[in-house]
Amino acid sequence: xxxxxxxxxxxxxxxxxxxxxxxxxxxxxxxxxxxxxxxxxxxxxxxxxxxxxxxxxxxxxxxxxxxxxxxxxxxxxxxxxxxxxxxxxxxxxxxxxxxxxxxxxxxxxxxxxxxxxxxxxxxxxxxxxxxxxxxxxxxxxxxxxxxxxxxxxxxxxxxxxxxxxxxxxxxxxxxxxxxxxxxxxxxxxxxxxxxxxxxxxxxxxxxxxxxxxxxxxxxxxxxxxxxxxxxxxxxxxxxxxxxxxxxxxxxxxxxxxxxxxxxxxxxxxxxxxxxxxxxxxxxxxxxxxxxx
Amino acid sequence: xxxxxxxxxxxxxxxxxxxxxxxxxxxxxxxxxxxxxxxxxxxxxxxxxxxxxxxxxxxxxxxxxxxxxxxxxxxxxxxxxxxxxxxxxxxxxxxxxxxxxxxxxxxxxxxxxxxxxxxxxxxxxxxxxxxxxxxxxxxxxxxxxxxxxxxxxxxxxxxxxxxxxxxxxxxxxxxxxxxxxxxxxxxxxxxxxxxxxxxxxxxxxxxxxxxxxxxxxxxxxxxxxxxxxxxxxxxxxxxxxxxxxxxxxxxxxxxxxxxxxxxxxxxxxxxxxxxxxxxxxxxxxxxxxxxxxxxxxxxxxxxxxxxxxxxxxxxxxxxxxxxxxxxxxxxxxxxxxxxxxxxxxxxxxxxxxxxxxxxxxxxx
Numbered sequence: 001x002x003x004x005x006x007x008x009x010x011x012x013x014x015x016x017x018x019x020x021x022x023x024x025x026x027x028x029x030x031x032x033x034x035x036x037x038x039x040x041x042x043x044x045x046x047x048x049x050x051x052x053x054x055x056x057x058x059x060x061x062x063x064x065x066x067x068x069x070x071x072x073x074x075x076x077x078x079x080x081x082x083x084x085x086x087x088x089x090x091x092x093x094x095x096x097x098x099x100x101x102x103x104x105x106x107x108x109x110x111x112x113x114x115x116x117x118x119x120x121x122x123x124x125x126x127x128x129x130x131x132x133x134x135x136x137x138x139x140x141x142x143x144x145x146x147x148x149x150x151x152x153x154x155x156x157x158x159x160x161x162x163x164x165x166x167x168x169x170x171x172x173x174x175x176x177x178x179x180x181x182x183x184x185x186x187x188x189x190x191x192x193x194x195x196x197x198x199x200x201x202x203x204x205x206x207x208x209x210x211x212x213x214x215x216x217x218x219x220x221x222x223x224x225x226x227x228x229x230x231x232x233x234x235x236x237x238x239x240x241x242x243x244x245x246x247x248x249x250x251x252x253x254x255x256x257x258x259x260x261x262x263x264x265x266x267x268x269x270x271x272x273x274x275x276x277x278x279x280x281x282x283x284x285x286x287x288x289x290x291x292x
Numbered sequence: 293x294x295x296x297x298x299x300x301x302x303x304x305x306x307x308x309x310x311x312x313x314x315x316x317x318x319x320x321x322x323x324x325x326x327x328x329x330x331x332x333x334x335x336x337x338x339x340x341x342x343x344x345x346x347x348x349x350x351x352x353x354x355x356x357x358x359x360x361x362x363x364x365x366x367x368x369x370x371x372x373x374x375x376x377x378x379x380x381x382x383x384x385x386x387x388x389x390x391x392x393x394x395x396x397x398x399x400x401x402x403x404x405x406x407x408x409x410x411x412x413x414x415x416x417x418x419x420x421x422x423x424x425x426x427x428x429x430x431x432x433x434x435x436x437x438x439x440x441x442x443x444x445x446x447x448x449x450x451x452x453x454x455x456x457x458x459x460x461x462x463x464x465x466x467x468x469x470x471x472x473x474x475x476x477x478x479x480x481x482x483x484x485x486x487x488x489x490x491x492x493x494x495x496x497x498x499x500x501x502x503x504x505x506x507x508x509x510x511x512x513x514x515x516x517x518x519x520x521x522x523x524x525x526x527x528x529x530x531x532x533x534x535x536x537x538x539x540x541x542x543x544x545x546x547x548x549x550x551x552x553x554x555x556x557x558x559x560x561x562x563x564x565x566x567x568x569x570x571x572x573x574x575x576x577x578x579x580x581x582x583x584x585x586x587x588x589x590x591x592x593x594x595x596x597x598x599x600x601x602x603x604x605x606x607x608x609x610x611x612x613x614x615x616x617x618x619x620x621x622x623x624x625x626x627x628x629x630x631x632x633x634x635x636x637x638x639x640x641x642x643x644x645x646x647x648x649x650x651x652x653x654x655x656x
Contacts, residue, residue, distance in 0.1 A: 035432055037376070089634065094427045096634045098374060099580055103634075106573050107627030114620025219569065223439045226432060262447050269440040273433050277421055280429075 006136050007252040013141035014224075015248020016148035020203035021225025022232065022240035022247075023155070024196040029234050030172045031192040032086070034097050038104035039200055040222030042081075044215065045108045046074040046201030047208050048116050051123060063126045067205060071198045078197025079190040086193075087186060112215040123208035144206045151202055152241055155195075159237075168192060220265055224251065227268045230275050233285020243283065247271070316653045329505075332591070336494050340487045349558070350598065352490040355497040356554045358594030361578035362504055362587065363547030369585035370508060371540040372520030374427060377434030378548045378575045380441040383567035385411045385549025386556040387445070390460045391453050393556075400465045400557045404496060407553040408546050415545020419538030438572040445564035459563025462556060465489060493554050500550060504587055507543070516540055548575070570623075577626045581633050583642025592641045600625055 021039060028036040036042075050070035052058035061069070081104070089096055127143030159165040170178040171188035179185050203225075204218065211217045224247050232243025247268070254267045281287045314321040339351050360382055367373050388407035392398045418437070422430050446457050454460070467475075467488035475483040507513050515536055518526040527533050556562045574597045582593030601622045608618030637644050 033428075035428060037431075037435060085631065092634070092638075095368070095374065095584070096638065098376070098428070098431050099576065099630050099634050102376065102573055102576055103627040103630035105627075106570075106577075106623040106630070110620040110623030110627070112620075114624060118619065219439055223436055226436065230432075260448075262443065265440040265443045269433075269436040272436045273421055276429055276433060277424055 003256065007256045008249055009133075009137050010141065011249035011252035012245060013137065013144050013248070014207075014251065015228075015245035016145045017203050017207045017221060017244075018224045018228040018248050019241040019244025020148055020151065020199055020206070021222060022228035022244040023152070023237055024199040024203070025225055025229040026232075026234060026237050026240040027192055027196040027199070029229070030237075031168075031189055032090075032097075034094075034101070035226065036196070037098070037101040037222075038108060039196070040218030040225070041105050041108035041112075042074075042078065042197055043200035043204035043222075044213075044218040045112050046070055046077070046197065047123070047204035047213060047217075048112050049073055050201070050205050051121060051208075051213055052116070054124060063124055070201055070205065074197040074201035075194040077194075079194035081197075082190045082193035083186075087189075109215050118215060120212040120214045123205070123213045125209040129209075140209055147202065147206060151199065155199070155237070164191070220268075223265060223268045223272075224248070227271045227275075229282075230272050231282055233282025235286045236282070236284040239282055239284030314649070314653045316649055321649065321653065328588075333498065336498060340490050340494075344484055345486055348490045349486050352493040352554075352558055354591075354594045354598050355490075355493050356551050356558065356594070357574070357578060357597050358591050359497055359500055359554070360548045360551035360575050361582065361593040361597070362501065362590040363544045363549075363551065364575045364579045365582075365584055365586065365590050365593075366504060366507070366516075366547060367540055367544035368579060369583075369589075370513065370520060371516045371537065371544075373422065373537065373541065374431040375434040375544070376431055376569075376572055376576065377437035377441075378544075379567050379569065379572035380434075380437045381411055381415055381545040381548045382552040382555070382571060382575075383441055383445060383564075384414050384545070385552030386562050386567070387454060387552075388549070389553040389556045390462055390562055393462050394455075394460050395453065400463070401492065403557075404550060404553050408550050411549025411552075412542040412546040414549070416538050416542035418545070419541025422541060423534055423537055435569075438569045442564040442568050445567065455563075457564065459561060462560045462562075464560055465492065465557050467491075489558050493558060496550065496554060500547060501587070504547070508587060512536075573623075573626065577630060579640075581629055581640055583640030583644075586640065586642035588645075589640050589642035596629075597626075600629075 021043065024039055024043075025035060028034065028039070047070075050066050053061045053066035053069055054063060059066075085100060085104070086097075089100065125140045125143070127140045130139050131137070132139045132142045159169060167178070167183045168188045168191060170181075171183050171185045172192070175185045178188075203221075207221060208217065211221075225244065228244030228247040229240045230243070231246060232239030232241065234240075250271070251264055251267060255261045255264050259267065275282065316324055319327075336355075340348055343351065360378070363381070364375060364378050367375055385407050388410045389400070389403040392403040392406060393400055422433065425433055445454055447454075448456065464485060465488065466485060467483050471488070472483050475481075508516075515526065515531045518529065518531060519533060519536055519540075523533060555566075577600075578590070578593030578597040580593075581596050582591070583589030604621040604625055605618060608621050633640060639646065
């Protein structure tokens with residue numbers, strides 16, 4: 001029973017990361033109807049930037065300064081990617097978009113190794129690694145959950161209560177009508193990309209102290225992020241967050257009690273395919289009806 | 293009733309392939325294509341007479357990648373289904389061959405056909421659920437497949453077959469005695485293993501390329517293209533969508549899988565790390581840069597993905613003072629070329645050639 005509680009709580013902690021990534025995936029999906037396959041690599045690259053800002057070999061800034069600076073830089077980077085790379089091909093077929101996402105994936109992955117080399121790096125955590133509840137959860141993992149929940153609250157408030165959040169929702173839901181009432185749709189898209197990149201950066205900085213910082217650290221994590229987004233429903237940000245937490249717990253349960261740690265990624269694969277086949281709208285998603 | 297009788301009732305111009313009417317520098321286009329094919333075939337035959345050692349090994353690798361890219365082209369370019377997970381089928385082919393050689397003691401050349409069958413079945417079965425996923429969601433499912441594959445190959449439960457993390461070391465594919473003696477009697481020297489590996493790969497690749505050529509130019513090929521262009525009207529015309537789409541997945545997996553078999557035979561060694569998502573990216577790069585809806589494009593694509601790491605190494609060594617981690621360069625160049633292709637020549641190198649041909653051609 002102790003093991004069960006321990007695994008559930010630690011699942012909640014990793015679930016927090018998946019929730020962040022799932023949220024980033026859903027934000028992009030809502031805005032442009034595409035999955036960002038490069039989301040994980042963008043997050044990884046942001047984390048390298050944070051590492052550079054903090055490390056003694058780099059700028060040696062304190063953690064929270066680097067944290068905020070990294071979020072701002074990621075925001076600018078994400079918006080720039082939308083404006084420079086995706087805006088010119090917004091009308092291109094699906095395949096072109098997928099190819100460009102894969103291109104970004106490949107470029108960020110290599111660029112990280114190219115600039116910062118491939119050896120795993122330690123990433124600091126402001127929360128420390130001391131046990132929070134003995135044998136169950138460490139202080140860093142509690143910090144992870146707390147930061148995620150604060151982030152979600154902020155994003156919810158942003159979309160719900162600010163005029164610009166409303167404009168972004170309008171641009172995503174119905175670009176043409178939004179344009180008619182004076183919303184700058186292209187600008188909103190760039191903003192959405194920036195936000196998603198920032199959320200991804202937070203996820204990267206939270207998980208790096210656990211996995212170590214390497215160019216490939218986000219590959220498996222992104223898959224769980226996708227699984228979380230699919231389980232929760234691709235049209236629902238709240239669903240994505242719940243889905244992320246559920247996937248985190250499920251991963252730990254399956255890993256500990258059913259299939260062993262070696263098939264964890266296969267669990268994500270099966271989960272994605274089964275949910276897409278059985279209930280494509282996910283838990284909280286809206287059923288999309290297409291006119292033929 | 294023969295087809296001529298049916299066609300006798302329609303005006304002649306409807307019977308003609310519009311391509312037949314295009315003339316390039318005085319030569320009809322279909323003839324030019326055929327001549328091109330034979331020139332390529334001649335090159336494939338002549339190469340092992342000229343090159344040996346690492347050079348000929350590289351040419352074999354190009355043909356191997358050509359087959360893998362061809363598999364993806366058949367699926368994505370001709371049938372309109374996306375796959376980011378072809379590294380998984382590449383792995384199925386490679387591991388089928390390796391396990392048959394390692395566990396059952398089968399000679400390397402007997403493993404190709406059973407491995408192809410295994411890959412076809414694997415692809416067909418994956419194609420069944422894929423039927424319900426369109427476009428983007430299929431890309432997501434295959435992306436997940438590619439990410440999960442290396443971990444699955446390392447799984448302890450099947451490690452007695454796959455060799456787990458260590459992988460499998462295979463026997464060297466020596467040429468059969470009778471071929472050796474023929475070569476001996478003609479050239480007076482022994483046939484090297486490298487040359488034989490190339491000849492074996494080339495033999496398989498040429499047969500499979502011819503098969504793909506016939507498939508695409510057949511009734512089935514037209515059905516696949518019709519499904520890509522407009523699934524609804526294809527269905528109205530009596531094409532069984534489910535059957536054709538999952539079969540296309542099967543055939544595509546078979547091509548990439550046979551490439552995997554050849555990979556295992558050529559390298560005499562395989563391990564899970566050869567079948568990561570990076571490999572799937574390679575196939576996609578080859579397909580897109582060569583021209584995803586083109587058979588000739590696959591040849592260019594195969595050459596491209598093999599040559600880029602070499603070029604990257606060259607660049608890195610000339611800039612050795614500034615570059616510390618040259619491994620990173622390859623992925624960067626791949627990415628830049630992908631974006632460049634999408635922006636500048638969406639049909640790839642094959643599309644570029646098509647445009648050039650169009651420019652200098654006259655209609656009969």
